[in-house]
Amino acid sequence: MNRIILVVFFCISTFSLMSQNISDALNYTNNNIDGSARFSAMGGAFGALGGEISSISLNPAGSAIFNNSYLSLSFASDKKTNDVSLLNAYNTQDKSNLTMNQIGGVFVFNNIGGAKKWKKIVVGLSYDQTNNNFNEFFTRELKPSARKIGDSSIICPVDGVVSQTGYIDDSIIVQAKGQTYSVEKLLAGDVKAEEFKDGFFTTIYLSPKDYHRIHMPYDGVLRSMSYIPGDLFSVNQKTSNSVDNLFARNERVVCYFDTEFGLCAFILVGAIFVGSMQTVWHGQINPPYKKQVQIFDYKSQNIELKKGSELGRFNMGSTIIMLMPNKKNKLNLQELETVRMGQSIA
Numbered sequence: 443m444n445r446i447i448l449v450v451f452f453c454i455s456t457f458s459l460m461s462q463n464i465s466d467a468l469n470y471t472n473n474n475i476d477g478s479a480r481f482s483a484m485g486g487a488f489g490a491l492g493g494e495i496s497s498i499s500l501n502p503a504g505s506a507i508f509n510n511s512y513l514s515l516s517f518a519s520d521k522k523t524n525d526v527s528l529l530n531a532y533n534t535q536d537k538s539n540l541t542m543n544q545i546g547g548v549f550v551f552n553n554i555g556g557a558k559k560w561k562k563i564v565v566g567l568s569y570d571q572t573n574n575n576f577n578e579f580f581t582r583e584l585k586p587s588a589r590k591i592g593d594s595s596i597i598c599p600v601d602g603v604v605s606q607t608g609y610i611d612d613s614i615i616v617q618a619k620g621q622t623y624s625v626e627k628l629l630a631g632d633v634k635a636e637e638f639k640d641g642f643f644t645t646i647y648l649s650p651k652d653y654h655r656i657h658m659p660y661d662g663v664l665r666s667m668s669y670i671p672g673d674l675f676s677v678n679q680k681t682s683n684s685v686d687n688l689f690a691r692n693e694r695v696v697c698y699f700d701t702e703f704g705l706c707a708f709i710l711v712g713a714i715f716v717g718s719m720q721t722v723w724h725g726q727i728n729p730p731y732k733k734q735v736q737i738f739d740y741k742s743q744n745i746e747l748k749k750g751s752e753l754g755r756f757n758m759g760s761t762i763i764m765l766m767p768n769k770k771n772k773l774n775l776q777e778l779e780t781v782r783m784g785q786s787i788a
Contacts, residue, residue, distance in 0.1 A: 547567055596771075603781070667696065
């Protein structure tokens with residue numbers, strides 16, 4: 443009698459503990475299809491069949507299909523443009539995202555000796571990122587206590603490494619050893635370039651690992667802003683050493699501020715993966731790649747920003763350039779110096 447009860451219990455358990463049935467299969471093929479490129483392209487069908495890293499989070503039993511260890515990492519990039527026209531008013535907004543869709547792996551441990559009554563053990567791990575994106579990660583806000591704003595009149599506006607710093611002689615700026623470019627080209631021929639003919643400059647590179655929000659280096663009132671279309675070369679040290687007029691060729695945004703030092707220019711330079719720059723007064727700036735300079739006048743709006751307040755942000759890594767109007771405003775920085783936002787530099 444006990445044997446019969448045991449057999450019945452075993453049969454009931456077998457049916458009730460099935461890893462999946464036809465309803466599960468239909469469910470797996472219709473829901474949660476964010477993941478690796480192959481998984482998404484197949485509409486999530488691998489969730490029912492197994493054999494794909496992204497399916498593990500939906501159907502853990504699917505990991506048993508793997509015969510070899512396997513690692514997977516997937517990215518996705520998308521760009522959305524919204525154009526709105528209403529009552530003779532026109533506005534455009536771009537949004538670019540670089541998203542890590544999925545990362546995971548399967549580790550297969552085979553019974554090589556054959557002495558034990560098992561063939562293999564499979565351990566599967568999968569992480570699908572569907573809500574956050576890399577842009578949010580790189581532009582995350584610092585805790586209020588993370589940076590102390592220096593007492594000097596000018597502070598460092600970003601975390602990064604000083605590419606070059608020095609005097610502007612007869613409108614010439616040093617890009618790298620043996621490489622120079624002119625203020626006129628950097629500012630796309632703006633008449634305000636004359637203000638910086640004999641001044642001081644600093645170029646700071648932000649790598650992908652750095653904090654990507656940009657802060658005001660001084661107290662200032664926004665006068666105007668220029669969007670200058672261009673290329674999207676990488677702006678790392680190797681490229682700076684080899685590409686002529688790099689910063690005067692890449693896409694960039696120039697912000698002009700009236701300050702206690704005179705008119706100052708603050709330039710955000712775009713780069714590869716960083717065709718997306720934002721300011722706190724305008725939002726995302728980049729228009730849908732119109733090949734013309736666009737100028738925004740703010741003199742009548744009295745936009746005043748205090749030292750240390752947020753100015754804008756990059757979406758990954760890039761470069762900022764500060765132009766000071768005369769040689770008296772020397773900044774205490776050294777080439778290749780690692781700097782942090784908030785530190786005193788004057």
